[in-house]
Amino acid sequence: MSKNPAVLRSKKITVEFSGFKAINELDFQVNRNTVHFVIGPNGAGKTTLLDVICGNARASKGSITFNEKYELAKMSENEIVHRGISRKFQAPSVFAHLTVFENLEIAMKQKKTLRSILRAKMTKEEEQKLTDMLDLIGLTSEKDKSAGSLAHGQKQWLEIAMVLMQEPDLVLLDEPIAGMSKQERIKTGELITKIAKERAVLIVEHDMDFVKDYADVVTVMHEGQLLFEGSMEDVQKDPKVREVYLGRKVDADAEVTGT
DSSP, X not given: OOOSOEEEEEEEEEEEEXXXXXXXXXXXXXXXXXXXXXXXXXXXXHHHHXXXXXXXSOOSEEEEEETXXXXXXXXXXXXXXXXXXXXXXXXXXXOTTSBHHHHHHHHSOOXXXXXXXXXXXXXXXXXXXXXXXXXXXTOGGGXXXXXXXXXXXXXXXXXXXXXXXXXXXXXXXXXXXXXXXXXXXXHXXXXXXXXXXXXXXXXXXXXXXXXXXXXXXXXXXXXXXXXXXXXXXXXXXXXXXXXXXXXXXXXXXXXXXXX
């Protein structure tokens, strides 16, 4: 478990849809500078957890505190983004007809004043920020290409970069390697590791090999509750987790391999 301070804490949060508790009194914590994965069977409440953190769903009870001072349940989605939480959904949603550079430029965090809107020329600091981001995601040579012409993995990296341009303290990723080749998955894992040096990254993922290679902390959810939390090695050894994944009691040699 990480010894870094918490960036997010939830206490007894419950999320209901027409009487069904998608999340049921969940206590949960994400620490700074940590790659934190959430796994579990279908219907465990994983995506709902991301929804309630970013304001896309509302908790009927409980609290979610960000950076030790902001109560997310009282904030709109826009306010949550402004405070430092940004989410990338599974399907990439870049501006296909704009260049890679223009996509990043649009995503850049700026003061929404009349002066900033009218100012056409970027500062040297802003230009350097964009250059550094292109280098981070490995798309420097593609910066003048239309985003729609990029390969699937490149589009995913561009959208991750667009999220990072908002300068979040917490990044939420929903199945970031879906549809990727083996090499793209490796590059994505390396990118996530770099990202977590300056912020927390919370990821919902089904690929257990990817989780094993890049997780600092793994939370296993089941029926809207926290079933187990620890390293991936500890997760794979836990009998409760193995029973949930395999649907039956298993011996000590069984291993969690997927959802």
